[in-house]
Amino acid sequence: MILDSIPPSKWVLRPKPNPKARLRLICFPNSGSGPVIFYKWPSYLPPEVELWGIRLPGRETRISEPAYTQLPELVERTAEVLQPYLDRPYALFGHSLGALTSYELAHHFQKLGLSQPVHLLLSGHRAPHRPPLNPPYHQTEDKVFLEHLRQFNGTPDAILQNEELIKLMLPGLRADFTVWETYTYNNHPPLDCPMSIFGSFGDPEATAFDFEAWREHTSGPFTLRMFDGGHFYFQNDLASFLQIISETLQPHLL
Numbered sequence: 001m002i003l004d005s006i007p008p009s010k011w012v013l014r015p016k017p018n019p020k021a022r023l024r025l026i027c028f029p030n031s032g033s034g035p036v037i038f039y040k041w042p043s044y045l046p047p048e049v050e051l052w053g054i055r056l057p058g059r060e061t062r063i064s065e066p067a068y069t070q071l072p073e074l075v076e077r078t079a080e081v082l083q084p085y086l087d088r089p090y091a092l093f094g095h096s097l098g099a100l101t102s103y104e105l106a107h108h109f110q111k112l113g114l115s116q117p118v119h120l121l122l123s124g125h126r127a128p129h130r131p132p133l134n135p136p137y138h139q140t141e142d143k144v145f146l147e148h149l150r151q152f153n154g155t156p157d158a159i160l161q162n163e164e165l166i167k168l169m170l171p172g173l174r175a176d177f178t179v180w181e182t183y184t185y186n187n188h189p190p191l192d193c194p195m196s197i198f199g200s201f202g203d204p205e206a207t208a209f210d211f212e213a214w215r216e217h218t219s220g221p222f223t224l225r226m227f228d229g230g231h232f233y234f235q236n237d238l239a240s241f242l243q244i245i246s247e248t249l250q251p252h253l254l
Contacts, residue, residue, distance in 0.1 A: 010062055011081045013053040016042035021050035022253050023118070024090040026082065028098030028105075029053070030124070030232075031176035032169060034060035044242035048253045054078065058172035067175035071183050075104045083114065089252055091119040093245070096205075096231065097180050099125035103217070107188050116193050118252045120218070121245065123198040124231055126210035127217060128185045133205055138177035142170065149173065151204055152231040194221040196248050198241075200233035201226060223248075 013035035025045065027038045035053020042051050056074065058067025068074035078101070086109070094102035099122035106117055126132075137148045146160060159165055195218040199211035208226060215222045225244065227233040234241040 011055055011078075013038070013055055015039045015051060015053070018047070018050040022048040022089065023249060024050050024052055024085070024088060025249065026052045026054065026090055026092050026102075028092070028094035028101045029059075030096035030098055031180060032059070032173040034062075036060060040238075041242060044239055044246065046246055046249065046253060049246075049249060058175055063168065063172065067172045069175045069178040069182075071101065071104055071179050074179060075101065075108050079105060079108050079112070083112075086115045089118045090115075091121060091249060091252065092117045093121040093123070094125075095123040095234075096125055097176055099123055100128065100180065100183060103128060106191055106193070110191070116191070118193065119248065120191065120193055120195045121198070121248065122195070122214065123234070124200070124203060124206070126206035127213035128183075129187075129216070130206075130210045130213050132181070133207070133210075136177075136181040138174050138181050145170075145174070145177075188217070190217055190219045192219050194218070195223075197222075197224045198234070198244075199224070199226050200229045200231065202228070202230045202233070204231060 015038065027035065027041075029035060029037050034055050038051055038053040042049075045051065055062055056067065056078070057065035068077075082105075092102040092106060094100070102120060102122060106120055110116060134148075137145050140148070146166065150160060159169075195214060197211050197214045199206060199208065201208065211226065212224055214224070227236075227241075229236050
């Protein structure tokens with residue numbers, strides 16, 4: 001049965017609703033961010049694609065809610081929300097922590113015997129079996145934690161210098177880094193869906209080898225695209241990046 005009902009608004013942002021879409025692109029943001037970062041994306045994507053941005057607790061309008069600190073709980077609850085809406089083809093996109101979340105969510109759906117994504121698009125995160133390049137920061141003092149955050153060049157200085165705003169955001173940021181830095185890889189068997197990996201040569205958290213290592217995690221088609229820039233490389237030319245995303249999704253729209 002095709003469901004046209006809108007999912008819980010506190011969990012999902014649909015910038016451009018399209019009940020007749022052929023494909024849903026379910027997007028997970030990086031640490032500390034919410035689906036607003038995907039708000040402009042539908043303007044660059046094929047009209048047959050409906051974007052769903054996931055809003056987790058502790059972000060945007062849910063900033064007063066306790067954020068998850070462990071990935072299994074985060075994935076399990078998100079899966080419960082999304083399960084009724086796996087009624088048509090869907091792809092998963094995630095950047096940084098969102099990439100790891102998307103990967104584990106695909107395995108969780110597989111474990112439950114639910115439909116698999118037609119494509120997994122993962123950005124800005126090393127393969128899950130690869131060791132981290134940096135020590136954990138989620139329990140460091142605020143000054144050290146924020147300086148580490150600054151190295152990613154994804155948070156404007158105006159925000160980092162706003163003490164009141166940082167005080168409001170810090171609990172969610174620390175929770176996300178706790179999820180990220182305490183993650184334990186469970187030696188999953190390879191997925192069978194196509195996997196597209198996107199990384200940058202200047203990422204402080206992963207090397208080109210770390211991105212290439214994702215190849216081990218699918219038995220389906222695999223592609224790797226490397227870009228110049230840092231952790232948020234796609235911000236340099238969003239239109240070109242989303243053109244690549246559109247081309248990647250095009251075979252699933254036929």
